[in-house]
Amino acid sequence: xxxxxxxxxxxxxxxxxxxxxxxxxxxxxxxxxxxxxxxxxxxxxxxxxxxxxxxxxxxxxxxxxxxxxxxxxxxxxxxxxxxxxxxxxxxxxxxxxxxxxxxxxxxxxxxxxxxxxxxxxxxxxxxxxxxxxxxxxxxxxxxxxxxxxxxxxxxxxxxxxxxxxxxxxxxxxxxxxxxxxxxxxxxxxxxxxxxxxxxxxxxxxxxxxxxxxxxxxxxxxxxxxxxxxxxxxxxxxxxxxxxxxxxxxxxxxxxxxxxxxxxxxxxxxxxxxxxxxxxxxxxxxxxxxxxxxxxxxxxxxxxxxxxxxxxxxxxxxxxxxxxxxxxxxxxxxxxxxxxxxxxxxxxxxxxxxxxxxxxxxxxxxxxxxxxxxxxxxx
Numbered sequence: 001x002x003x004x005x006x007x008x009x010x011x012x013x014x015x016x017x018x019x020x021x022x023x024x025x026x027x028x029x030x031x032x033x034x035x036x037x038x039x040x041x042x043x044x045x046x047x048x049x050x051x052x053x054x055x056x057x058x059x060x061x062x063x064x065x066x067x068x069x070x071x072x073x074x075x076x077x078x079x080x081x082x083x084x085x086x087x088x089x090x091x092x093x094x095x096x097x098x099x100x101x102x103x104x105x106x107x108x109x110x111x112x113x114x115x116x117x118x119x120x121x122x123x124x125x126x127x128x129x130x131x132x133x134x135x136x137x138x139x140x141x142x143x144x145x146x147x148x149x150x151x152x153x154x155x156x157x158x159x160x161x162x163x164x165x166x167x168x169x170x171x172x173x174x175x176x177x178x179x180x181x182x183x184x185x186x187x188x189x190x191x192x193x194x195x196x197x198x199x200x201x202x203x204x205x206x207x208x209x210x211x212x213x214x215x216x217x218x219x220x221x222x223x224x225x226x227x228x229x230x231x232x233x234x235x236x237x238x239x240x241x242x243x244x245x246x247x248x249x250x251x252x253x254x255x256x257x258x259x260x261x262x263x264x265x266x267x268x269x270x271x272x273x274x275x276x277x278x279x280x281x282x283x284x285x286x287x288x289x290x291x292x293x294x295x296x297x298x299x300x301x302x303x304x305x306x307x308x309x310x311x312x313x314x315x316x317x318x319x320x321x322x323x324x325x326x327x328x329x330x331x332x333x334x335x336x337x338x339x340x341x342x343x344x345x346x347x348x349x350x351x352x353x354x355x356x357x358x359x360x361x362x363x364x365x366x367x368x369x370x371x372x373x374x375x376x377x378x
Contacts, residue, residue: 003071006053014067018058025054035183117193119146119210119238119247126251128221130258134290134317136223143217143249146210146238152202154243156209163196163242171195194242209242219251224319226265229253261290266325268315271332272297279303279333287329289314297329307331 007014010024028050030036037043056062065073124143148154157163165171169188173195176185187193201207217236230250237247255263262269268290278285282301286294289311297309308328315325336343 004049006057006066009049009053010057021054021057025050025058029054035185117241118245119240121247122237122249124249124251125254126219127254127256128225129256130261130263131290131292132221133225133253133255133263134223136225136317137221138218139221140216140218141251142214143236144212144214145249147213147215148239148243149202149205149209149211151204152209154209154239156202156205156207156242157198158200158202161200163194163198166191166195166197169195196242207242210239217249221253222319224266224317224321225253225255226319227253227255260288263316266316266318268325268327269330270327271330273332273334274299274303275334276336279331287311289327290316295327299331303331303333305331305333 007016010016010021010028012020012024016024029047032043032047032050034040034044034047037047056066062073122143122145124141126141128137149156152159155163166173166188168190169175173188173191173193174185175188176183178184188195191197198207202209205211215236217233219231219233221231230252233249233251235246236249239246260270270287272285272287274285278299280301282303283299285297285299287297289295291314295311295314297311299309308330311327311329313324314327317324339347
């Protein structure tokens with residue numbers, strides 16, 4: 001049986017905003033939640049279908065893949081992501097529902113198992129130079145975090161002992177209470193959802209199964225990264241509580257401003273002052289490139305400030321590609337200063353010796369100004 005369109009499942013238009021998606025999901029998830037429909041298989045199927053649709057459409061990358069390829073984007077490993085495009089198991093549904101409703105109506109993992117408290121994700125801000133963004137680099141970082149306790153190996157119990165089954169929830173990690181027509185399920189207040197209680201906690205971690213420590217990690221920054229690029233190091237976040245899975249570490253990159261170059265995607269721009277004589281008579285100048293080399297630029301006669309010259313393939317590395325962008329030279333014609341008397345004399349001779357108009361833009365402008373003033377006096 002073919003799957004229904006995810007937008008149709010949620011009852012929204014294809015261009016729906018994130019808020020519209022969330023509102024539609026909340027309404028349908030509440031409507032078909034198993035606690036409201038005990039024993040109703042049709043409601044359970046619809047609940048899973050709603051969760052599957054929202055899991056894809058709430059993620060910008062997954063949504064873009066779905067809009068382009070439909071359900072085929074997630075079949076047979078067709079997509080990838082932080083949690084996996086095709087991961088729509090029962091636990092995944094509970095995660096989505098937790099995110100939306102918290103503790104209300106059993107907002108944790110359902111079933112007889114305990115709710116493992118996954119470690120927190122961590123963020124690390126890294127500043128790199130434009131040269132590093134061009135060529136890529138390997139570096140090491142030191143991150144303060146929580147790691148598995150080496151004394152109890154993450155169990156939280158003193159060596160030789162073991163956690164006991166929670167007497168309140170009998171190991172399920174959840175307790176239920178009847179409120180009117182609804183059955184409210186919450187994390188067990190005794191074991192905090194773990195299903196186990198520790199009678200004899202580890203003295204080094206106080207029963208948490210983890211300790212504070214600074215980790216040294218090696219990070220590979222690929223060539224071509226841009227401002228705001230996020231690098232994910234899986235399972236390098238905080239250790240989970242009492243042996244639960246660790247979180248992830250996310251590195252956010254900031255590129256420091258360069259003293260010569262300005263970046264625009266894969267292209268590089270450089271403002272270069274051109275001597276008046278070179279701009280007037282023509283010639284060649286030498287400019288630096290981002291790879292540390294040099295490039296020669298031919299300056300034609302009559303070059304004006306603002307003229308651009310393009311150097312193909314001298315820009316930034318394209319991320320995960322074998323190509324480079326271009327480099328654009330922006331001419332800024334420099335007016336001479338601190339002239340000697342002889343230089344001033346030569347310039348005056350040049351001004352007086354002109355038999356043809358050598359400054360057409362200036363002449364055209366002042367001609368228009370003269371006509372404007374004449375019109376005002378008529």
